[in-house]
Amino acid sequence: MDLAIALRVRGELTDAELEALHAAAFGHPVTRTPWRQRLADRSLAWVTARLDERLVGFVNVIGDGGVHAVLLDTCVADDLRGHGIGRGLVAAAADAARDAGCTWLHADYEPHLVDFYEHACGLRPTAAGLLRLT
Structure with a gap:
């Protein structure tokens, strides 16, 4: 299947459509x-993926104000997974972080996503810690 997916850095979206996808x-x-307000207030960049008018993918990029950026909320519509949309989102997010002066792009992911992040997107594994606050 050849899909005409449009990737946009800081692409337009509504709270309702991103909430449904997420x-x-x-x-x-x-x-x-309140996705749009959160993105405007706290994000270095975000990338949207659309098939025609439908929001089918999203990733958020936050930064530390220095050389580190972090991927958050990478998601692709269930019916379109496996078509390279997620890989495209991460690549565009990496470009946006690089353009913003970042040297490092971080992502936390669960074991079932290792193939996607490490093999499809080229991230390398690192040791990290996590503390649940609630």
Whole structure:
């Protein structure tokens, strides 16, 4: 299948469409998350993927104000996984972080996503720690 996916750095989106995509990808109920305000206030960049008018992918990039950037909320619509959309999102996010002066791009991911992040996207594994706060 040859898909005409449009990737956009800082692409337009609505709170409702991103919330629906995020909820489906991460298995939580749809709520009223103020995505656009969060992105405007806290993100270094974000990348949207659209098939025609439909939002089918998203990744957020936050930064430390220096050389480090972090990928958050990478998600692709269930029915379009396996078509390279996620890989395209991460590549565009890496370019945006590089353009912003970052040297390092970090991502935390669960074991079932190792193949995607390490093999498809080229990240290398590192030791890291995580503390659940709630």
